[in-house]
Amino acid sequence: MKSFIMVACAILVIMILAGSKGATAVTCSPTELSPCIAAFTSSAPPSAACCGKLKQQKPCLCGYIRNPTLKQYVTSPNARKVSRSCGVPVPKC
Structure with missing residues (x-):
């Protein structure tokens, strides 16, 4: 029983x-x-x-798209091509 509790605690810590x-x-x-x-x-x-x-900043892309100063850069044809190449879809915000 004691070893079961130790194993359960170890699994809990790992999780x-x-x-x-x-x-x-x-x-x-x-x-x-x-x-x-x-x-x-x-x-x-x-x-x-x-x-x-780009993958790291994926959660931020909608914020960049909503920013009028940044939108033109994030949604440009080249930026879309880069996103496709990197496997990061341009979000629909």
Whole structure:
């Protein structure tokens, strides 16, 4: 019985630690997409760093689209091409 309780406690601790990884908040800042500038402004393919940042900033994209200053950059044809290349769909906000 004592070993069962220890195993149950160990499993509970592992579940709590695994769940805490998903609770990391994203800082929404358009400057985080700076690795994508070359791809957004030319026909250059996106770098791995660009795709990584774009995936990280995915929860922020609607906020950028709603911002009149940023919308033209986030919804431009090149930005859409970069999003497709990186596997990050442009959200419908």
